Structure formats: C-alpha cells, structure tokens
Amino acid sequence: MSPSKFPHPDTLSLHAGQRPDPTTGARAVPIYQTTSYVFDDTNHAAELFNLERAGHLYSRISNPTVAVLEERIAALEGGVGAVCTASGQAALFLGISTLMGAGSHIVASSRIYGGSNNMFIHTLPRFGITATLVDPRDPQAFADAVQDNTRLVFAETLGNPGLEVLDIPAIAQVAHDAGLPLMIDSTFATPYLCKPFEHGADIIMHSVTKFLGGHGVAVGGVLVDAGSFDWMANDKFPTLSAPYAGYHGIVFAEEFGPAAMISRARAEGLRDFGACMSPQNAFYLLQGVETLPVRMARHVENAQGVAEFLEAHDAVDWVSYPGLPSHPDHALANKLLPKGSGAILSFGIKGGRVAGAKFIERLNIFSHLANIGDAKSLVIHPASTTHQQMDAEALAFAGVGEELVRLSVGLEYLGDLQGDLDQALAASQKG
Amino acid sequence: MFFSVDNKAVFAATGGKDFDAAKPCVIFIHGAGMDHSCWLLQSRWFAWHGWSMLAIDLPGHGRSEGDALPTIADLAAWIGRLMDAAGLKTATLVGHSMGAIIALETAAALPVRIERLALLGVTAAMQVHPALLDAAKNDATKAYEMMTDWSHGKAAKMGRNQVPGMWMTGNALALFARNKPGVLFADLTACNTWETGPATAAQITCPVHIIASKQDMMTPLRGSKELAALIPDSDLTELDKCSHMMMAEAPDAVLDVLIDRLGNKI
Numbered sequence: 264m265s266p267s268k269f270p271h272p273d274t275l276s277l278h279a280g281q282r283p284d285p286t287t288g289a290r291a292v293p294i295y296q297t298t299s300y301v302f303d304d305t306n307h308a309a310e311l312f313n314l315e316r317a318g319h320l321y322s323r324i325s326n327p328t329v330a331v332l333e334e335r336i337a338a339l340e341g342g343v344g345a346v347c348t349a350s351g352q353a354a355l356f357l358g359i360s361t362l363m364g365a366g367s368h369i370v371a372s373s374r375i376y377g378g379s380n381n382m383f384i385h386t387l388p389r390f391g392i393t394a395t396l397v398d399p400r401d402p403q404a405f406a407d408a409v410q411d412n413t414r415l416v417f418a419e420t421l422g423n424p425g426l427e428v429l430d431i432p433a434i435a436q437v438a439h440d441a442g443l444p445l446m447i448d449s450t451f452a453t454p455y456l457c458k459p460f461e462h463g464a465d466i467i468m469h470s471v472t473k474f475l476g477g478h479g480v481a482v483g484g485v486l487v488d489a490g491s492f493d494w495m496a497n498d499k500f501p502t503l504s505a506p507y508a509g510y511h512g513i514v515f516a517e518e519f520g521p522a523a524m525i526s527r528a529r530a531e532g533l534r535d536f537g538a539c540m541s542p543q544n545a546f547y548l549l550q551g552v553e554t555l556p557v558r559m560a561r562h563v564e565n566a567q568g569v570a571e572f573l574e575a576h577d578a579v580d581w582v583s584y585p586g587l588p589s590h591p592d593h594a595l596a597n598k599l600l601p602k603g604s605g606a607i608l609s610f611g612i613k614g615g616r617v618a619g620a621k622f623i624e625r626l627n628i629f630s631h632l633a634n635i636g637d638a639k640s641l642v643i644h645p646a647s648t649t650h651q652q653m654d655a656e657a658l659a660f661a662g663v664g665e666e667l668v669r670l671s672v673g674l675e676y677l678g679d680l681q682g683d684l685d686q687a688l689a690a691s692q693k694g
Numbered sequence: 695m696f697f698s699v700d701n702k703a704v705f706a707a708t709g710g711k712d713f714d715a716a717k718p719c720v721i722f723i724h725g726a727g728m729d730h731s732c733w734l735l736q737s738r739w740f741a742w743h744g745w746s747m748l749a750i751d752l753p754g755h756g757r758s759e760g761d762a763l764p765t766i767a768d769l770a771a772w773i774g775r776l777m778d779a780a781g782l783k784t785a786t787l788v789g790h791s792m793g794a795i796i797a798l799e800t801a802a803a804l805p806v807r808i809e810r811l812a813l814l815g816v817t818a819a820m821q822v823h824p825a826l827l828d829a830a831k832n833d834a835t836k837a838y839e840m841m842t843d844w845s846h847g848k849a850a851k852m853g854r855n856q857v858p859g860m861w862m863t864g865n866a867l868a869l870f871a872r873n874k875p876g877v878l879f880a881d882l883t884a885c886n887t888w889e890t891g892p893a894t895a896a897q898i899t900c901p902v903h904i905i906a907s908k909q910d911m912m913t914p915l916r917g918s919k920e921l922a923a924l925i926p927d928s929d930l931t932e933l934d935k936c937s938h939m940m941m942a943e944a945p946d947a948v949l950d951v952l953i954d955r956l957g958n959k960i
Contacts, residue, residue, distance in 0.1 A: 268843040268851070269839075269843065269851055269863065270851060270852060275852075278852050279852055279853045279861075280852070280853040280854060280855075280861075281852075281853075281854065282849070282852070282854050310739065313738070313742055314738060315738045315739040315742060316735070316739070316945070316946060316949065317735055317855075317856045317857040317858070317945055317946075318856065318858075319858060325858035325859065326858075327858075329858075329859075330855075330858040330859050333858065333859030334853045334854075334855060334859055334860065334861055335853070337859065337860070337861035337864060338853055338861050338864065341864060342861060342864050343860065343861060343864045343865040343868050344857075344859045344860035344861055344864070344865065345859050345861075346859055347859070489868065490864065490865060490868030490869075491868060491871065493872075495757070510710075511710050512710050513710050514710075517705075517707050517730075518707060518709075518710070518731070518734060518738070519731060519734060520729060520730075520731025520732075520734070520756075520865075520869055520872075521731070521865055521868035521869050521872070522731075522860060522865055525859070525860075529858070529859065
C-alpha cells in the first residue's frame with residue numbers, strides 16, 4: 264500500500280488530469296480536435312475572456328486534450344501547473360519571454376543542447392537578451408556571471424552531450440541568493456529519474472518529444488512552474504509583479520499567487536506567440552507518459568549495460584555516463600538520480616571523426632538521426648550535426664570533441680545492442 | 695492594494711478594478727494557512743459586476759504585515775478595523791473555513807455593518823485534529839501535506855482541474871509553503887479554541903447562506919446543517935463531487951451560488 268494518501272507517480276502517469284469521458288464513457292483521453300468552444304451565452308463568453316471563470320476559449324490558448332497532458336506532467340514534477348508547447352524550444356522561449364524583455368541577461372550552463380545554445384548566443388541577442396555561458400560544474404562561475412540585469416539562471420539536469428550532472432541544490436542556492444529563479448531543462452532525466460523542484464529549481468522545461476513521449480512520433484514541449492518563487496520580492500520581474508495592460512491591468516503575482524508565472528505564460532505567451540501543442544500530438548505524447556515508469560526503468564538498465572560494455576571495449580577511448588564510477592559526477596548522480604542516470608551516453612571512438620563515421624554507418628539496430636529518447640536506440644555525431652553551428656573553440660567549451668559519439672539507448676534486448684555496437688566498432692578500426 | 699490597520703500594511707486584491715468605497719463591497723476572507731489567491735475563481739467576477747471587491751490577506755498571511763492573530767474574536771474585531779480603514783460603512787462578507795467563522799463573529803459583533811454572509815466549509819465548532827495541530831507546531835511540511843490531503847476529495851487528487859493545465863494539490867501545497875513559520879499553527883489554534891459558535895450563530899440578524907460539500911472531511915455536511923439550523927435567516931446549498939477546497943474543486947458551482955445569493959443583490 265502506498266504510505267501516502269496522494270497517488271504514487273506510477274499511478275499519476277496513467278491517470279492524472281483525466282477522468283473517463285462523461286458523455287461517452289471513453290477510457291482513453293479523447294482527442295478534442297476543435298479550434299474553439301461554444302459559450303453558454305454572452306455573459307459566459309465575457310466571463311471567460313476576463314478570467315472571471317476558468318474554461319477553454321480557443322485551442323491556441325488551451326485545449327482539453329492538451330490540458331490533460333499539462334496537468335499530468337505538472338503532477339509528475341510536483342508543480343502548480345504546466346503549459347504545453349509546440350516543441351521543447353518553444354517551451355524554453357516561452358519561459359524566457361514570460362520573465363524578461365530587451366535589456367535582460369541570462370546565466371546558463373555552457374553544456375547544453377545545441378539548439379538552446381543557438382537561442383542564447385545567436386537569436387535572443389537580436390531581441391536584446393544576452394547570455395553568459397559558464398561551466399555547469401562550477402557554482403561560483405554562475406554566481407560570478409550574474410549581472411544587475413540578469414533575470415534567469417538556466418541549466419540542464421544532465422548536460423548535452425557531455426552528461427555533466429548538475430548540482431541542482433548548489434546552483435539553486437546561487438540563483439536564489441541573487442534573487443533569481445533557476446530554470447532546468449530536465450529532458451534527459453524525466454520526472455521518473457529526477458524531480459528538480461525537490462532540489463530547489465523553480466521552473467522546469469522538457470522536450471516532451473523525447474523520453475516523456477518515448478516513441479518518436481510527435482514533437483512537443485512543456486513548461487512547468489513550481490509556484491515557489493516570490494516574484495514580488497524584488498523589482499526584477501515586472502511582467503509578474505506590475506499591472507499588465509494586455510489584460511486589464513492584471514498583476515499576475517497578486518491575482519494568481521503561486522500560479523503567477525505559468526498563468527502569464529498561457530495568458531500572454533500562448534495568446535501572442537502562439538506556439539501551442541496540437542491535440543493530436545498531446546494524445547500521442549500521453550500514450551508515452553502512461554508507460555513512462557516502466558520504460559525509463561528499462562532505458563536506464565540498458566544504458567548502464569551499454570556503458571559498461573563500451574568502457575571495456577578496445578576501440579573506445581573513453582565513455583561518459585554518470586552511472587559509471589569513472590564519471591566525475593558519479594557520486595552526485597547517485598544522490599540526485601538514484602534510479603539511474605538516464606539513457607544518453609557519449610563516448611570517444613579511437614580514430615576520431617573518420618572512425619566515427621564508419622562506426623555510425625555500420626550500425627544496424629541504432630538509427631542515425633537527430634533525436635533522443637525514442638524507444639528505439641539512436642546514434643549521432645554531435646560535432647557535425649546538433650552542434651555544427653559552433654566553431655572549434657565553442658565546441659571545446661561545450662565539451663564536444665570531434666571523436667564524440669552520442670547514443671540514446673532504447674528498449675531493445677541488451678545483448679542485441681551490445682552485439683550491434685561490437686561489430687560496428689570493429690569495422691570502424693579497419694583501415 | 696494596501697490599507698493600514700493597526701499601523702500594519704494589509705494587502706487586498708481588488709480583481710483588477712480600482713477600489714471604490716461608495717459601491718457595495720464584498721470582502722473575501724480566506725481560511726487557515728491560505729491567502730487571497732484561494733478566491734481567484736470567485737472574487738474577480740464581483741469586481742467586474744458592480745461591486746467593490748476586497749480579497750484580503752489576514753494579518754501575517756500573504757503580503758499582509760504583522761503576526762497571525764490568536765483568536766477568532768481578535769480576527770473579527772480586526773475585520774471591523776479593516777472596514778474602517780477602507781472607509782466602508784457596510785460590507786458583505788464571504789468566508790471559507792476559518793474565514794467563515796471570522797465572518798460569523800464579525801456579523802455578530804457588527805450587526806448594522808454586515809449586510810449578508812456567505813459561509814463556505816463551516817461548522818459551529820472547528821475543532822482541529824490533535825495530530826494536525828502537533829504537525830503544525832513541530833513539522834510544518836507534514837502539516838501542509840495533511841491539510842492538502844484532508845481538504846481535497848479523491849477526484850481532486852487525480853487533478854481534472856477546471857483551470858487548464860493546473861495541478862490542484864500542487865497549488866495548495868505551494869500556497870501553504872509560503873506561510874511564515876508559526877502562522878498555520880496560530881490559525882489552527884484560533885479555530886480549535888473557538889467555542890462561541892452556537893451562541894454567535896443565534897445572534898446573527900443578516901441573511902446567511904452556507905455552502906457545504908457532501909464529501910467535506912474537515913467541516914462535514916452534517917455540521918454545516920447544524921450551524922444553519924442555529925442561524926435565524928439562513929439557507930444552505932449542498933455541493934457534490936468536491937470537498938473542503940470547493941473553491942478550487944468546483945469553482946463554477948461555488949461562483950454560481952455566490953452570484954445567485956449575493957451577486958444579484960445590488
């Protein structure tokens with residue numbers, strides 16, 4: 264029996280946010296494939312638009328199918344609420360744009376997804392938002408990079424592609440000491456392996472496309488609010504602490520209390536930027552979330568087996584996987600990710616880029632593509648793909664060497680995966 | 695907006711409208727360990743339909759300064775001083791749980807100034823389980839979990855929030871976690887030591903409407919009915935499929951009752 268009166272996360276994965284459809288009795292979450300919703304009368308319409316009542320207006324802002332996924336992920340993360348978006352990158356931008364405007368600054372880990380790096384270094388500066396990237400293993404570097412105009416600290420639970428484990432409590436302390444929220448991209452971990460809010464994070468984003476969805480059939484993102492940050496404690500966050508003319512002078516932190524940030528993200532961010540998730544994609548992604556606990560358990564079991572196999576292989580120079588004692592963050596991983604260190608690992612192949620290309624081309628089970636977190640095992644060479652916009656210096660700063668190969672370990676039989684890797688590694692070493 | 699009561703700042707949400715003491719006023723009073731934001735899905739309607747609305751933070755709660763007051767009588771007297779500070783001759787009070795018994799005591803103490811009451815999740819005695827009191831004193835996090843557990847129905851613990859994307863029990867826990875140390879214990883002690891319920895109820899002269907839930911574990915429906923029977927001019931609405939946190943669990947049902955009983959009275 265569960266010791267708590269609150270449902271266990273394994274149960275929430277299947278049920279949170281949904282009840283059988285009251286009209287048809289449908290057990291599965293129905294796909295509400297509709298743009299809009301009929302109002303009871305003109306008063307009802309006006310009350311919904313003025314936030315006097317809760318409900319659905321238009322599917323860019325909310326949709327019943329998407330809302331189930333939002334509520335379910337908020338429940339799994341232990342937040343107050345969530346907003347789903349068209350992609351993980353849309354969730355990242357939604358979080359940033361909800362908190363700040365031109366003239367603001369972000370302190371972020373340097374070991375992050377290449378797309379996030381692009382947003383911080385190349386795209387956001389066009390809108391007047393700059394970023395300083397720092398070593399995720401150095402909390403003092405985060406503190407030293409904070410400026411008067413800094414509005415956010417950002418990092419990933421597990422760095423991409425280097426698998427650095429973020430000391431979330433230490434970085435959260437740095438952020439909070441500076442009066443700033445900590446936003447975590449926890450895509451690699453999922454709430455099954457790590458719950459960043461329990462370690463002090465204030466906002467979480469995921470690419471739901473990855474392990475949460477798990478089947479590689481739909482793109483989506485989510486932004487989750489812990490409801491813990493005091494937006495009124497200083498004057499850094501006027502989007503939440505000052506009247507907003509775009510909604511009748513509403514002060515989100517006053518009206519919505521703990522739900523201020525996520526409420527503005529929906530009311531403004533989805534309304535004006537419009538990067539919403541479709542109900543069809545929400546349905547696909549919900550199928551994945553339902554089996555998240557059992558899939559993640561198998562993912563990390565297989566990843567551990569693959570990592571140990573590679574570490575012992577003659578064609579491999581090094582393996583980076585926090586589940587290995589050789590990883591510099593192994594102890595921290597045991598503390599923050601006790602169920603396992605995820606299913607992404609990277610390794611350096613002997614022979615560098617040329618051998619790497621041969622290796623990838625000889626793989627049969629691993630698919631060469633730009634994704635992670637599929638039920639099927641995947642492989643990529645980041646320096647020539649996901650991180651290709653970086654020059655040599657930036658690649659080195661991001662920890663992406665020419666020899667680095669990234670694996671996303673799937674749910675196949677472990678022996679088959681090891682066999683596939685073994686034959687491809689052998690082929691890679693032949694002249 | 696802020697008022698000053700006893701030389702302490704008092705926060706009140708106004709629903710995005712300027713406060714006007716000349717208009718009919720409704721004051722929303724939250725329960726133990728809560729703040730004004732628990733009324734989000736009811737209070738805003740009043741602000742935009744002809745009323746001046748104040749959803750207050752009691753002393754020591756939310757953004758209001760000071761310490762939590764020790765007794766329900768103290769809190770009722772404080773409501774009177776708040777009305778003075780706001781320039782209100784009269785007001786309608788809406789209270790939930792501890793806020794409901796504060797409203798009841800205020801109406802008994804200031805019968806000329808209180809026009810109507812709406813009382814949610816309320817009984818004539820508000821004894822607190824010793825385990826909860828002990829937790830509130832010694833282990834606040836445990837107390838917040840107990841309060842969230844006992845005040846939400848089974849359905850709410852699976853979510854299904856009427857507000858898209860919001861996780862109801864997560865929001866309750868986050869709201870409780872904002873309390874300063876000792877506030878919840880002070881609130882629960884004030885409820886536990888309130889012994890004048892039946893006598894106070896008999897003194898009430900204004901119309902009173904009670905909203906109760908069939909699944910409420912903290913203030914059971916039977917107790918709400920007993921209280922209603924003690925109040926000369928009262929009636930009661932039973933809600934189904936929600937529990938003590940009915941404003942979040944059944945926001946439209948609660949608002950519809952408030953509109954019917956209060957909102958259309960101007």
